[in-house]
Amino acid sequence: SSELTQDPAVSVALGRTVRITCQGDSLRSYYASWYQQKPGQAPVLVLYGTDNRPSGIPDRFSGSSSGNTASLTITGAQAEDEADYYCNSRDSTTDPPLVVFGGGTKVTVL
Amino acid sequence: QVQLHQWGAGLLEPSETLSLSCTVYGGSFTGYFWSWIRQAPGKGLEWIGEINHSRNTNYNPSLKSRVTVSLDTSKKQFSLKVTSLIAADTAVYYCATSARQWAYYQDSGKYDWYYYMDVWGNGTTVTVSS
Numbered sequence: 001s002s003e004l005t006q007d008p009a010v011s012v013a014l015g016r017t018v019r020i021t022c023q024g025d026s027l028r029s030y031y032a033s034w035y036q037q038k039p040g041q042a043p044v045l046v047l048y049g050t051d052n053r054p055s056g057i058p059d060r061f062s063g064s065s066s067g068n069t070a071s072l073t074i075t076g077a078q079a080e081d082e083a084d085y086y087c088n089s090r091d092s093t094t095d096p097p098l099v100v101f102g103g104g105t106k107v108t109v110l
Numbered sequence: 111q112v113q114l115h116q117w118g119a120g121l122l123e124p125s126e127t128l129s130l131s132c133t134v135y136g137g138s139f140t141g142y143f144w145s146w147i148r149q150a151p152g153k154g155l156e157w158i159g160e161i162n163h164s165r166n167t168n169y170n171p172s173l174k175s176r177v178t179v180s181l182d183t184s185k186k187q188f189s190l191k192v193t194s195l196i197a198a199d200t201a202v203y204y205c206a207t208s209a210r211q212w213a214y215y216q217d218s219g220k221y222d223w224y225y226y227m228d229v230w231g232n233g234t235t236v237t238v239s240s
Contacts, residue, residue, distance in 0.1 A: 033225075035155075043155065043230055045226060048224075048226035049211060054228060067217065088226070088227065089224075098157070100157070101147075101155045104155070
């Protein structure tokens with residue numbers, strides 16, 4: 001099976017920019033989606049496809065994808081962006097392609 | 111605005127069967143996949159399984175022998191059963207619906223679907239303990 005790898009934790013100063021990455025061979029075949037999860041809450045979709053935001057997600061969240069890496073960028077991080085972020089895609093090595101999640105990145109806003 | 115309401119027993123003993131259901135409110139029963147995901151205490155998200163509108167199911171290989179996902183379109187409901195519970199099944203269980211879109215992949219030069227879980231339930235805490 002194919003895995004998605006994320007850095008366990010990153011920190012960012014209030015108002016600055018942070019990029020979270022997700023790596024995996026499956027990302028060459030399927031776009032990633034990104035989820036924000038705050039303590040005690042369900043995950044919320046924040047990005048899907050190359051750079052699509054659901055309604056209600058601030059435009060400081062943006063995405064990109066190149067080769068085996070997908071990225072989520074928060075431009076001008078706010079205190080409320082402190083959360084765990086998970087990437088998700090399909091495993092291109094299985095038939096049918098099964099769901100796979102990254103291990104998550106904890107974002108701390110300083 | 112589509113919402114998912116999930117329910118089911120939260121405290122179970124080892125060897126028992128977990129049964130959870132998820133009902134779609136506030137919209138049509140759309141979505142390409144209906145999924146179950148869980149999160150053990152202090153851990154990341156783990157996909158359990160999914161079903162599509164044709165009732166084709168896919169399961170996490172590590173759980174496949176114990177998991178069943180089913181669909182009742184007349185009730186706008188999908189359900190999860192996990193048999194032979196062990197302590198390691200203790201987790202928050204989420205239901206979610208997945209949408210899909212057709213996209214061009216530059217690396218391969220091909221078009222294909224991609225999927226994303228756009229609506230999530232609030233989660234059900236399941237504790238397996240004797």
